[in-house]
Amino acid sequence: MLGCLSALVLSAGAQSLPQPVQLPNGWKLSPAGASLPLGDLPLNMAVSRSGKYIAVSNNGQGVQSIQLLDARAGRLLDTITIPKSWYGLQFTGNEQNLYASGGNDNRILKYRIAGGQLVLSDSISLGKPWPNKIGPAGLQLDESRGLLYVVTKEDNSLYIVDLKTGQVLRKLGLEAEAYTCLLGQGGKKLYISCWGCDKVLTFDTQKQVFEPAIAVGDNPNELLLAPNGKHLYVCNANDNTVSVIDVRQGLVVETLDAALYAQSPSGSTTNGLALDAAGKTLYAANADNNCLAVFDVSKPGTSRPRGFIPTGWYPTNVKVVNNRIWVTNGKGLQSKANPFGPNPLRKREEVIHHAGTTKPAKDLQYIAALFQGTMSIIKPPTEAELQAYTKAAYRNAAYTKEKEAKAEGPAGNNPIPVQAGTKSPIKYVFYVVKENRTYDQVLADMPGGNGDTSLLLFGKNITPNQHRLASEFVLLDNFYVDAEVSADGHNWSMGGYATDYLEKTWPTSYGGRGGTYGGEGERTVANNKGGFIWDQCRRYGVSFRTYGEFADEGKANIPVLQNNFCPYYPGYNMNIKDTFRYRQWEREFDSLLAKGKVPQFNTVRFGNDHTEGLRLNRPTPYAHVADNDLAVGMFIEHLAKSPIWNETAVFILEDDAQNGADHVDAHRSPAYLAGGFVKRGFIDHTPYTTTSVLRTMELILGLPPMTQYDAAAVPLWRCFDTVAKASAFRAEIPSVSLDEQNLAQNEWQRRSESFNFAKEDANNDLEFNWVLWHGIKGNTPFPGPRRSAFVLLVEEEEEDD
Numbered sequence: 026m027l028g029c030l031s032a033l034v035l036s037a038g039a040q041s042l043p044q045p046v047q048l049p050n051g052w053k054l055s056p057a058g059a060s061l062p063l064g065d066l067p068l069n070m071a072v073s074r075s076g077k078y079i080a081v082s083n084n085g086q087g088v089q090s091i092q093l094l095d096a097r098a099g100r101l102l103d104t105i106t107i108p109k110s111w112y113g114l115q116f117t118g119n120e121q122n123l124y125a126s127g128g129n130d131n132r133i134l135k136y137r138i139a140g141g142q143l144v145l146s147d148s149i150s151l152g153k154p155w156p157n158k159i160g161p162a163g164l165q166l167d168e169s170r171g172l173l174y175v176v177t178k179e180d181n182s183l184y185i186v187d188l189k190t191g192q193v194l195r196k197l198g199l200e201a202e203a204y205t206c207l208l209g210q211g212g213k214k215l216y217i218s219c220w221g222c223d224k225v226l227t228f229d230t231q232k233q234v235f236e237p238a239i240a241v242g243d244n245p246n247e248l249l250l251a252p253n254g255k256h257l258y259v260c261n262a263n264d265n266t267v268s269v270i271d272v273r274q275g276l277v278v279e280t281l282d283a284a285l286y287a288q289s290p291s292g293s294t295t296n297g298l299a300l301d302a303a304g305k306t307l308y309a310a311n312a313d314n315n316c317l318a319v320f321d322v323s324k325p326g327t328s329r330p331r332g333f334i335p336t337g338w339y340p341t342n343v344k345v346v347n348n349r350i351w352v353t354n355g356k357g358l359q360s361k362a363n364p365f366g367p368n369p370l371r372k373r374e375e376v377i378h379h380a381g382t383t384k385p386a387k388d389l390q391y392i393a394a395l396f397q398g399t400m401s402i403i404k405p406p407t408e409a410e411l412q413a414y415t416k417a418a419y420r421n422a423a424y425t426k427e428k429e430a431k432a433e434g435p436a437g438n439n440p441i442p443v444q445a446g447t448k449s450p451i452k453y454v455f456y457v458v459k460e461n462r463t464y465d466q467v468l469a470d471m472p473g474g475n476g477d478t479s480l481l482l483f484g485k486n487i488t489p490n491q492h493r494l495a496s497e498f499v500l501l502d503n504f505y506v507d508a509e510v511s512a513d514g515h516n517w518s519m520g521g522y523a524t525d526y527l528e529k530t531w532p533t534s535y536g537g538r539g540g541t542y543g544g545e546g547e548r549t550v551a552n553n554k555g556g557f558i559w560d561q562c563r564r565y566g567v568s569f570r571t572y573g574e575f576a577d578e579g580k581a582n583i584p585v586l587q588n589n590f591c592p593y594y595p596g597y598n599m600n601i602k603d604t605f606r607y608r609q610w611e612r613e614f615d616s617l618l619a620k621g622k623v624p625q626f627n628t629v630r631f632g633n634d635h636t637e638g639l640r641l642n643r644p645t646p647y648a649h650v651a652d653n654d655l656a657v658g659m660f661i662e663h664l665a666k667s668p669i670w671n672e673t674a675v676f677i678l679e680d681d682a683q684n685g686a687d688h689v690d691a692h693r694s695p696a697y698l699a700g701g702f703v704k705r706g707f708i709d710h711t712p713y714t715t716t717s718v719l720r721t722m723e724l725i726l727g728l729p730p731m732t733q734y735d736a737a738a739v740p741l742w743r744c745f746d747t748v749a750k751a752s753a754f755r756a757e758i759p760s761v762s763l764d765e766q767n768l769a770q771n772e773w774q775r776r777s778e779s780f781n782f783a784k785e786d787a788n789n790d791l792e793f794n795w796v797l798w799h800g801i802k803g804n805t806p807f808p809g810p811r812r813s814a815f816v817l818l819v820e821e822e823e824e825d826d
Contacts, residue, residue: 042417046359048338049505049692050714051423051737054315054358056337057414058350058403061101064090066532067353067398068341071114071123072096076347078138080123082114083398086532091125091136093143096346099402102141107134109538112205112529113164113175122146124164124173129155129539133164133175133186149191151175151184155539163205167212167230176203176217178530179540183217183228195233199226202526202550207248209257209272216257216272218245220526221550225259225270239275241268243291243554244525247342249298256325258298260309262525263554265293267309269325278326283309283318284733285333285419286426291554292733294525297342299350301405306331308350310340312525313733316418317343317352319411332411333418337399339528350403355528356396360690424737429730432720434742440702441721441742445729450749451702452672454722455627455664458518458574459653459677460635461511461684464502464693471495473708474502477688483634483650489757490658494677494697497754499744500708504696506682507715507734510535512544514680519575519628520553521716521735527551546575546582553731558719559585561728562626572610573597573630596630599649602763603633603656611663623669626726631656635684639767648766651759658756661699671701671749674725676718698741701749709743717741 045053065085072079079094089110093103113126113133123136123143131154135147152159160179166188167174173186181202185195201221208215208230217226223245224238242261245268249258256278257270265284268277284293295318297310305323316336321329337354344351406414434443440450462483469476470484471492478484485492495501508514512531513523527543530551534540543551555561562569563585570589575582577596581589594609595601610629617623634653636646644652657677664673675698682694696718716738723730730736 042335042414045417045421049360049690049712050507050716050734051712051739052315053421053423054338055335055417055421056354056358056399056401057334057406057417058352058401059099060337060358061094061099061400061402063353063398063400064088064092064104065397066341066355066529067092067400068355068529069112069114070342070344070351070353071116072344072346073116073120074118075120077120078102078116079344079346079351080114080116080125081353081400082110082112082125084111084128084529084532085398086536089128089536089538091123091143093123093138093141094400095141096351099349103143105136105143105145109533110134111160111533112162115164115166117166118168124166126161126164126175128533129160129179131155131157131159131161133161133173147191149173149186151177151186151193160540162203163207163218165206165208165215167208169212170230174206174208174215176206178202178204178220181221183215197228197235200224200238202548204246205248207250207257209250209254211254214272216248216250218248218259220244220246221548223261225257225268227272227275237275239270239277241270241277242266242280244550246296246525247298249300251300251322251325252304258300258307258322260295260298262294262296262312263291265289265291265295265311267295267298267307267320269322269328271325279328281307281309281318281320281328281330283311285311285314285316285422285424289424289426290429290730290732290736291522292424292736294528296525297340297352299343299345301345302348306405308334308343308345310336310343310352312339312341312355312528313522314418315340315421317350332415334403334406334411334414335418335421336401338396340401341529345405348405350401350405352401352403354399354401357399360396360692422737424733429733429736432724432740434724434740438747439742440725440745440747441740442724442727445724446727447724448727449725450672451674451700451725453623453625453627453669453674454725455629455660455673455675456718456722457629457631457657457660457675457677458515459657459679460632461681462634462679462695463682463685463687463691464504464689464695465687466685467491467695468495468500468502471500471502474500475689475710476502480686480688482685483647483654486760487647487651488654489759490654490661491695491697493658493754493757494661494699495695497705497752498703498707499698501696501698501713501744502708503710504678504694504713504717505690505692505715506679506694507692508681509692510681510683512542514683515545515574516551516553516557517715518678518680518719519557519559520731521558521719521738522553522732524551524553552583555731556583556585558626558722558728558731559583559589559628561723561731562726565726565728567626567726567728568624569626569628570624571628572613573606573632574628597632599633599635599637599643603631603653604659604763606631607656607659610660614663618667618669626722629660631660634679641768642766644763645761645765645767647761648763651761652763654759655756655763657697658754661754662756664699665752665754670752674698674700674702674722674745676722678715678718698744699752699754701751702745702747704744704746705750707744709741711739711741711743713741714738 064083109128158179204220215228242264244262267281269279294312339355465480469481576590677697
């Protein structure tokens with residue numbers, strides 16, 4: 026049976042909820058219940074047997090911690106910083122101890138609970154720390170037998186540990202990355218969610234053997250047993266579903282569709298489960314829909330959808346404790362501006378005095394640690410309240426099933442169709458992806474745009490070609506990337522989504538705590554269900570080619586790009602100029618043009634605007650950005666002179682905006698358009714996103730959307746004219762030398778020498794951005810703090826009402 030909540034008829038009256046807050050991705054938040062502040066990216070919570078305590082594991086890029094809450098009083102008791110952690114968490118039966126995963130230190134930490142405080146009392150080593158790949162994830166105690174079970178996501182194994190001695194008794198290999206494990210049938214069975222192999226594995230703890238695996242949905246994560254132990258619930262993040270397994274038969278007897286609309290593409294990210302005390306009501310957390318799906322599961326096999334409850338941003342876990350629903354919201358309650366972004370004024374150890382306040386340097390606003398988590402505490406709703414909550418969840422959603430079939434756009438002959446399959450006069454799409462800049466860093470000096478010039482780093486003299494694009498074609502000053510960093514940024518840019526694997530693991534590696542990058546096809550578990558836009562092109566007969574995007578060192582990172590990439594085009598490598606990359610693209614483009622075989626869809630990577638800080642005898646940040654700008658300018662000039670110009674559209678964006686400050690929102694970033702049908706001298710203040718660009722390209726190429734996010738996105742149809750025009754675009758040489766090198770030897774240069782630029786974002790980016798700002802701006806004072814434009818926008822709309 027497939028139960029879907031969209032079938033409900035909504036008729037309840039208004040329910041008291043906070044006024045909606047707009048997110049930069051187009052979705053809104055109006056969380057139900059009360060709220061408590063948590064730490065950076067809460068991923069898991071454990072409940073003590075009596076319901077006295079709740080423990081939360083915060084696993085973000087910034088400060089990682091374990092928090093202890095009084096579940097009866099609804100208050101925080103203790104917060105203890107933990108060097109490395111990830112997900113695993115469980116109380117002992119007597120509520121006197123808490124076991125927690127020590128992340129890539131490859132340890133399990135034991136805390137004693139004394140007077141409401143957590144005290145580290147012991148640790149269990151599974152092996153040497155990172156770079157030794159183990160990566161403990163979920164864990165499960167069997168106190169009656171004195172055993173600890175730990176599953177891992179780096180060496181894909183099950184560890185069985187003797188609790189008394191701390192010795193590893195057995196290590197058994199798994200098919201792929203594991204998420205968590207759970208004991209059932211009186212400890213006779215251990216169920217394991219195989220995150221990377223789309224199965225639930227069953228380990229017979231008595232015979233010490235694995236039983237036949239049970240196939241479930243894509244990226245299974247959280248597990249939950251019914252109180253009677255007969256049914257196991259499994260979240261499938263990329264399928265928006267919950268599998269219901271009859272554990273005695275070892276079969277999936279029911280699949281619950283937790284999305285807002287039936288048969289939706291990826292984008293709900295179902296990743297948390299809870300049952301009420303009676304075991305009759307199931308709550309499933311939809312991270313990317315910012316809500317809980319509610320089901321009546323009193324009769325497994327014939328479960329019934331009941332509604333939705335709006336939560337905070339990216340709910341990761343849900344529990345029912347003391348007749349209250351507790352929800353960890355991974356990204357908190359709103360997006361934020363970051364005018365105090367990675368703009369260092371003095372040494373990290375000093376403090377910054379600004380506007381009469383003292384702001385610790387460690388509190389500077391780096392996007393990867395900007396959005397602190399919260400705990401929603403919700404009273405189980407009455408039927409009428411649930412109806413009102415459900416209405417709110419639908420109002421908050423940017424996605425609808427209708428948008429999947431028909432995008433926003435005007436009737437008539439605009440070259441951007443509103444439906445996939447409708448022919449466009451644009452035949453060739455070029456998609457250029459750059460690295461990590463904010464709008465204010467580059468375009469704050471653009472006339473007519475909403476810029477704060479105090480945050481400007483790479484203005485018109487450094488980036489004349491990007492400024493010409495924004496001036497001669499379209500200025501977009503309300504464009505937002507969907508990602509926080511490059512690890513999820515390239516997947517968002519090419520797939521309209523980042524999986525739960527990426528969203529939950531990149532903060533660990535970006536915080537310098539070990540772990541792999543994962544994105545851009547590096548790990549299969551991180552790839553989007555159904556692949557990326559190139560896979561969509563293949564399905565619908567659209568020719569394509571990539572130049573450096575998802576292709577490195579002369580090889581394709583994913584199967585669809587085999588034989589569809591330029592073998593001599595360099596991938597990410599700061600030792601190679603983007604202007605050299607441009608020449609390689611030009612060489613192949615001219616050859617394909619002469620044969621009449623230019624692909625319809627082309628992805629091109631120009632990433633040197635990432636820069637290398639102040640490394641001695643390496644290009645200065647200005648030189649790197651100027652080189653990137655000139656490559657973009659030459660690229661546009663060459664296309665403008667080509668015979669296919671009038672049938673071409675070029676889209677240029679940054680994969681993320683992590684390397685800088687912005688006074689509107691930390692996700693705001695520059696984006697550019699060019700092509701025969703693109704308007705000239707036009708300023709567009711419409712809010713757009715990465716997925717808006719994807720949706721626009723899909724419509725041009727006749728492709729349906731890949732996920733809920735590109736389906737929901739507003740296409741850039743306002744930026745296009747009905748008649749194609751020639752262009753006299755000429756690339757302009759930036760005023761700074763492309764060969765300018767860092768020659769000064771100082772603190773900022775010395776810090777730069779320690780950075781690793783072999784892979785994008787391989788460094789602690791907060792530290793890197795400190796260096797970049799200081800090297801360029803010196804001791805320029807910070808601008809004053811400002812609030813997110815999205816919050817102000819909602820307030821203004823309310824006043825108008």
